[in-house]
Amino acid sequence: MTVNIPLLEASGIQKSYGATRALAGVNFDIGRGEVVALVGENGAGKSTLGKILAGATEMDEGTVSVNGMPVSFHSTKDALDHGVAIVLQEFNLIPEMTVAENLFLTRPTGYRWGWWKTRKSQVDQASKAIADAYMDFGIDPEALVSELSVAQQQIVEIIRSLSVDAQLFILDEPSAALGRRETDSLLQLIRRLRDDGRSVIIVTHRLDEVYAVADRIFVLRDGIARGEFDPASTSTDELVAAMVGRALDKEMHEARTIQTPGDAVLTVDKLVVQGSSSECSFQVRRGEIVGVAGLVGSGRTELIRAIFGADPAVSGTVVLGGTTGVIRSPLAAVRAGAAMVSEDRKQLGLHTALTIHDNVVLSYLAKYGKFWLNRKKLDADVAQQVDDLRIKIGGSWLDAGVLSGGNQQKVVLAKWLLSKPELLILDEPTRGIDVGARAEFYRVVDDLVAQGMAVLMVSSEMPEVLALSDRVLVMSKGAIVTELSREEATEERILSFTEVMAAA
Structure with missing residues (x-):
């Protein structure tokens, strides 16, 4: 009789940080050629479990075996030596080095006799790795990582980890900074890995991804395993209830309290940002949320960073808090009554x-x-x-x-x-936030707007843009190509503008 030994099996995993219990006796396994989604609320222990299995964090108690043999990982290198690789939620790229250098920094194929290979050889290998992943999206192997957008850095992190010779890949929020096209490419890549007989653990808050690629769903809540589910026979409502321990109010994901906006808090007039020749003009008024939609690289983040003074603008005028002119620094923006939640919480x-x-x-x-x-x-x-x-x-x-x-x-x-603040700028505000926390976050934002705050929001989550925005600015190639009212805005209509303009 043949016994199917799991590729990886963990038993009795425990981990605490001070008085906070992250994991309490968790048992977990994954087979060969299987995709397992690891889901739960923030603080449920998902990332902690993934890091323990990949050697990035040491457990307090428990055992881990690979191919039936007990292992003890004290680093990600130990795990990789046993065929386990991880894409961490926090980037681990070196900003001052090129994409090519980052891709091969810890890999023997990047060296010859202990020295870096020639620049051309290195760039050629990097170009091939990017092409093989079908996730190029304008990434130049010779560009410094510091010059890339957060989404492009996320893609480089994914390619670096997935291009190694591993049997199990642990992806911790891999699509958090990605748009729709990039996420679709990532899901295709996961399917190819599974078809090649390799295994994937994906930690994600995006339930559509769970249903798109997972063979099995493993739910954690408060550091305790709450069950395993078959995506084919489990509804979203059932899964969410297992994750948060309660039913969520769907209304908070679909609508908010709409009211008549007041006077303009922010006026942007003919603002041109670095790297673009297009002028952007719009207003954000008290008691409203203006969403900014567009593909990765459309200029959304560059626009709001220029408004906040985090990046220099080429020309134009910003009227905020009684000041008129280009805002020269975040300090000046804060003094004028603005605040900005950045998409890269770790760095910024x-x-x-x-x-x-x-x-x-x-x-x-x-x-x-x-x-x-x-x-x-x-x-x-x-x-x-x-x-x-x-x-x-x-x-x-x-x-x-x-x-x-x-x-x-x-x-x-x-x-x-x-x-x-009078103006709150949100750049990918729910990146890495679970479904339960999102509902809470939406309530907070709705309350702030009801009190008269103005909100300018960039999000790659199209349902989020549609649910929260009173108006939607659609961007492509650094320009605002159209403005849609709440009634006019649909996912199909927004995508039709972004994709047509991007192809032009």
Whole structure:
């Protein structure tokens, strides 16, 4: 009788961070040529389990075996030596090096006799790796990583990990920064890996991806395994209920409280950003959300960064908080009443080595005194933000780096809300946030808008753009090609503008 031994099997996995229990005796396995989706709310333990299985984090207790043999991973290299590779949610690229150098930095094929291969050989290999993944999307192998968009960096991270000779790939939120076309290419790549007999664990909050590629769904909640599900016989409602332990109010994913907007908080007039010759003009008024849609590389992020003063604009005018002209720095934008939640929380939103408490108050310490800080008021405000946003923590004095991605994003939002901005700029605000936390996030934004705040939002999540936006600006090649009202905006109509203009 033939016994099918799992490719990887984990038993009794336990992990804690201080008083926070991340995993409590989790058992997990995956077979050869299988795709398993690992799902759950933020803080459920998904990323922690994936990192333990790939050697990026050491467990407190438990056992792991590969091909029936016990293993002990103390690093990702140990795991890779046993055929297990991981794409981490946090980027691990070196910004000052080229794409080609990053792709082969830790791989013997990038070297000859201990030295880098010739630049041409290196670039040729990188071009082949990108082509083989069918995920080029304008990525130049000779470009510095620092010159790439977050979405392009995500693709490079994926290609680097998936181009190694491994039998099991663990993908932690691989599509978090990707648009529709890039995500479709990623899902095709996962299917090809499965067809080749390799296995994939995908950690994702996007349930459409789960149903598109998963053979099996493994649900975690509060660090405890809550069951395994067959995608073919499990509805979305059943899966969400298992993930969050309750039924969600669908209305929060489909609509918000619509009201009559007030006067303009932000006026952008003929603004031209770096790398574009197109002029962008629009307004954002009190009590409304203006969404910005477009394909990766359409100029969405470049536009809002120029408005916030994070990148220089070529020309044009920004009217905000009584100031007129191009905003020269984020400090000037904050003083004018703006706040921006960046798409890259690790690099631009958080100090992961600082505590949650210190991160929350970082943007507005002056509120608590010019010389002596009012610690009582400060601590009370931090506690209120943690409570309002339902940030899952073991204590506000833990380092922000130990939080799940979604809870880190909530800390970034809490930091800005303390400054009470008139304009809130959101760049991919729910990147890495689960379905339950998204509903909470939508409620927070809806409440802020109801109080008169103006919101400018960039999102690759088309349902999110349609659900939250009063108006949608559609961008392509650095230009606003059309503006659609809430009633006019549909996914098909937005895509028709973006894809036609991109092909022109």
